[in-house]
Amino acid sequence: MFDILLHHSTLVLFGIIFFGIALGSIKIYGLNLGLSGVLFVALAAGHYRLAIPDGVGQLGLALFVYCVGLSAGNRFFSAIAKQGSKLAIMSAVIVGVSALFTCLFGIWFKVPAGISSGIFAGACTSTPALAAATESLPGASGSGVSIGYGIAYPFGVVGVVLFVQLLPRLLHFDLNKEAKAMHSRQEVSIISRLVRVTQPNLIGQNIADCKLLDGLHCMVTRVVRNDRLMPLTPEDTFREGTEVLIVGNSDTMPHDIAFLGEVCDNPYPMDSQKERRKLILTNKNYAGHKLRDLKTLRTDGIIISRISRLGFTFVPTGETTLERNDVLTVVGTPENLTKYGDKIGHRSQDMNQTDLLSLGFGLSLGIILGLVNFSLGNGAGISLGIAGGPLIVALLLGHFGRLGPIVGYIPRPTRLLLQDLGLVFFLADAGIKGGADLVDTVATHGAAVFIMGVIVTCSGMFAGYFVGMKVFKMNILECLGGICGGMTSTPALGAIASKTDSQAPVVSYATAYPVALILMTIIAKVIIQTIGGVVGI
Template identity: 50%
Template sequence: MSLDALHNLLLEQPLIVLFALIASGLILGSVTIKGINLGSSGVLFTALLAGHLGYAIPAGVGTLGLVLFVYCVGIGAGDRFFASLVREGTALAKLAVLIVALGAAMTWAGATLLDLPTGLAAGIFAGALTSTPALAAATEGMAGLGGGNAVSIGYGIAYPFGVIGVVLFVQILPRILKLDLDADADAPNTDCGNRVENVLVEVANPNLYGQRIAESGVTNFNAIQISRIYAGGCLVPLRYDDVFEEGQILLVVGRRCEMQIAIDFIGHRSDRKLPRDVENERQSLVVTSSAFIGQKLGDLAPLRNYGVVITRITRLGLTFVPNANTVIERHDHFTCVGRVDDLKKFSVAVGHRSSAVDATCLLSLSVGLTLGILLGMLPFGLPGGTPITLGLAGGPLFVALVLGHFGKIGPIVGFIPRQTRMLLQELGLVFFLANAGVRGGGALVSTLQEHGVMLFALGVCVSCLPLIVAWPIASTYFKMPPLQALGGICGGMTSTPALGALTAKTDSQTPVISYVSAYPVALIFMIIGSKLLIKLLG
């Protein structure tokens, strides 16, 4: 088939174009250079090219992608968004709001000075802060104003530096300020230091003999848990009354970088081979009980009160080993070790529902989306003012936040298993990006010719100003330690690549915890910020 014949075929088959540009965009997004890649946003760039070449995709795909994407974002963030505003993450929530506000202010000032179109400015704001939810909200907000196509162009121009800038910031700043992020940061295999491993350790510290294992202080280490005792040729779950004994073999679970400290404290590494784990004495549980949410793990004392040890917690897709100061969040996934009866008792206490782990209620999903779309259509406003609507981005997002926070309202379930939610979220995102790129591609060249390099320069400023201002405020005003401040800045900029670069340079889990506290707040306020920018610049 000749190129002309293929071109004519694609012009007549928009469905083929849709999946072809998604596939090529994902391939582009998977290309990694020094740990940085475009991810799903690669679809936007291939779609811009497709739009410039005159290709089209099926009508309605972008709208479907938008509502699926923002709804899943809301479900994922809802259980932590409100909590981050009122608990110990308040400082990190304020830091996230500050970062978004500075980015929005810089965008408004630059767009006003350069006399940029509203849609283009909103796109630069979303791209500079690498926020696809903000891109979605801005595109939907500009739909009735005739500037929706410019949003994706602005996003595409600002996004690359938005990704690279934050990564460079968290790598260069510690060097400039000579911050010792971790004593073992320069040790070999530091990049593997966050890997969780199981090690058999023989008790040889006389100071521990006779002490209760659960109260020995081992769990106060940054990322270490003792979960089992070797007895009778197999590993049995730890009980609250178990004590240290000379020559005793313990199964220690923790991050590789912390493990040697625990081994030296307890005794020495055992020569025994690690037996096969007993699967019926380990279970994954989802936290939904309000009695657990917001509590510190040490205060809950799961081993003393329930006979189980929590060896890992998975939150926002990140898995870490908890310690006594770890605060429990709604829909945390616990990996628990204990006897069968104790696991059942603990399962009831945390509010775990086995069906909630793998099952998705399609009825609840459909009802939630319907309510969100209807809410987005309802006009509201102050007396005498112009009524406004939340739109297809705001309505589903608000409903999803509420459902995600409460978990269940009447018969409507607000929990979607992570695997399903991420699939729907990514599918919605690539549908939306494909539509936005194809629509904006036709005006790409003319926009660049009209505004030139100033668009890129504004994107750099919008990315850099929040970073430059947020660091001294976080470290001086909020009195955050360096790692907490850097992790919070990564969350405030919604930059997962920057978090990866930071955790590769330190053995502490503080950046991860800070990131997951600031990220949901930043996510929501970026959506709000994009809407406000459109109002101010419109």
């Protein structure tokens, strides 16, 4: 009976996940493995030749990177503008140093080029590099690539996971404090202020039609009427001393206040429960229009003070285009709020539902993109793979909100569940494969080859840390995310993601990953030529 259970691949999969999460929850001196515990249990299971269903690893990887991309998309392109060149250089240094140590120790230990290139691919957990090296060395030499990959891959996965977990602890970094400090420096908060209007050019103008407000970054949402903050109506007009409530970003608020008048501190009451609601936009005919063109105060008697899109909340301007599945924070009278909700197709259950049609289509498009082979000349090519394709599609969806019929919106709890589920599926598959031949390959080729893999992995990580923290003065979260991207280590990214709510590591990973992916594929062939000329293939 026990043997039957051990050969039930689905049961083995969820058994590995259960015991792995249990192992990861154990804390030693405040340190725990989190979801990465699944990897260690899977390595042991792979050693004893247990099996899980085929394709689980690819399914998990696609789900994980897709959800990561959706989370990071709204910050990704701005991060490229600010940190893109630094992360690209950091990624190039990681790959370059790893390749250098591969060549040095491959020649020193007289390791054949095939095994050495496999060690490089495994130490950097790069399947595209493995494929490129195997393609360059067909036959028996090509099998040496797989052997080298099998030796180095387990520590390549485990080593980066341990590095990103232990380094902040050893250097006394509190990731939560670092995330808060980074948030306060880089991100703005949404605040509200009560302002007394003194601007002469505004006096006498109808608020609903006042074009002077177009240059502001805030929204006027309420006006003081009968010693109470009331929702605006289409008839409200700016008068000398009119007091209004404005909502905007903390960094632009001083400018907006200076234009309107002056801050006042009168404690007026307001009924926010009845006069403010969150409504989800599902009416496809209403979506796609700019807020300025909709004239919501004039036509509907409401003001949209905030928009939440793919988990990112912002204050709209007249140029903001509404998209399907936007969650709108709307201010108005209860009657107008109800009418507006009907107009935009609001259904409360939609705020917690996932568009499975878009999810399936988005993942399919990403996988197809990952299969496309991009030529590098001389017959060589590169594909983004199952990790790169869905990641690129999700980043675009996260940034634009939709691509044609594909909607990127997934409620946050659902997105986090899919992200974690995908990660543990991927970790279980990676551990099973890495553990299967670990002992045999080390016994056959000696501990020196395993040590070579450890050195290659560590050299790249420490080089990345030095460049990120010492040269570019990055925040530790950005640096760790860049190291994960430079080492193409999805499990390590998952380890960081389980420790902080900050999106900084995810964004850095997504920026550094494509650079590392391309460089590793090219350099794997360079390693073969370099070591092959000295030691042999």
